[in-house]
Amino acid sequence: MRPWRHVDGRLLYLPASQDVWNQLRARLQLAQRLSGTVVWVPHPGAIGIGVDVDLPIGGFVDVLLLPRDTTHWPLEGTQMEFYIWWIDEYPQIRLLPADPHHRREDFDEWISSQNGPAAAAFRSHHSTY
Template sequence: MKVPRPGAIGIFVDIGLGVGGFVDVLLLPEQAERWPAEGTVTDFEVWWAFDRQQLRLKPSDPQYLRKNFADFFADIRPSWPADIGRPLPRPHRLHRNRTHLR
């Protein structure tokens, strides 16, 4: 696990595959000191995959999730799991949620 800028962009996770793993800052706790430290071994779920050759991950351990994750989840992916295999929401919707949820 690499944490390039704690509290800023998210964390990179070595998942042992030919693609990288990344946890977005929006899924992590607001306080950077609550993020998993570099070298931490923990479990993640695949949040989504797309054409950047990178898997977006969600921490399985609730201590590494944002405090209001359930509300965030309901807002950003309201039709989950019905949207499995469908394209992601348009970027403007994600951007709106980024500014709204901070």
């Protein structure tokens, strides 16, 4: 069952159980590429976007990884590629748009200054950084 579902006219995030998430998470890797569809853009510029990645767990792109200019954000229904940016205990996959036009404007500079595991994994998969 899909985690992003319309219930009574509202889009809700109803992920699979923690057990399903734990099993799925063991098969995912930082910087892994996934296809997805943008399903939720609540307040452009505020928190980020929800993505259906055709798994029982949904994806989310944090506002900090998206362009400041919200006219460059992908719209609901946009099908595109993403990289896994973060995976933790919460049943949700944090994503980074694969298309540089849908990333923060200063991404190249920003990624080179980040020390976390997600940034390191991204840099190791993309030799230009």
